[in-house]
Amino acid sequence: MNQVIDDRAQWICRWRGPMLRFACLHVSPREEAEDAVQDALLALLEMDIDKLQSTDPKRYVFGILKNKVMDRLRKRYSGEVSYCEAFSDDLDAYLFNERSHWLDGVAPAGWHRPDEQMQTDQFFAVVDLCVHHLPTKPAQVFSMKEFLECDADEICTTLGLSKTDYWQCMSRARKQIQLCLNQKWFGGACL
């Protein structure tokens, strides 16, 4: 019994940080993310010992954490309908001319050997910066798709948005992240 308690304590020490980083991608303020993590860890502590020994605790607790995060997102976004006002600026006006083709000098040039650069903490810090600079609503849609691995219908239902709004948010997020990384990590070369 004591061994199991020790195992759980050790497991919590090791995984609380990643769980909090994961929750902070989706929920703010940080206190609310901490609450979601706490709820998930409580579920781990209340778990039957036999079940715990026959389960992968990481998978189990991240599954609970995902549900806790989704519950909070549902509560926060229920009733909000307009995603058209999600963007305070028009990124496309910066990228494309009146004929809807690229303006000169803004299309990112091809990234050379990004694989070699992906392993460093410094690089991930830049990715983190770019993700956190997204406007709030595109960031929410994007993080649910890429990090919570929700499908489009689930995201639309949870956040109460149309498929068109979903596409707009995803497009905005991916465009902005590519531009941000190009500028802040890949040297800013443009075509």
Next chain:
Amino acid sequence: MMTCKQYIFHLTSGQAQEAGALDRFWAAQHRLVCHRCRAYTRNDQQLSVLLQRYRDQVLSPDEAAKD
């Protein structure tokens, strides 16, 4: 024929994954003639790999607490 703006939206929104044969054809046609959109597409593919690694990094255990 697609414009660059339409092509980039098609690519980045996720519509490309659900597109029918005709839309895929027009997207491929656009890529053939537009070097900027070709470069953008390659970067976007790299971005997907990179985001997966970023996610893995966020979810990796804290070093100090490792056994």
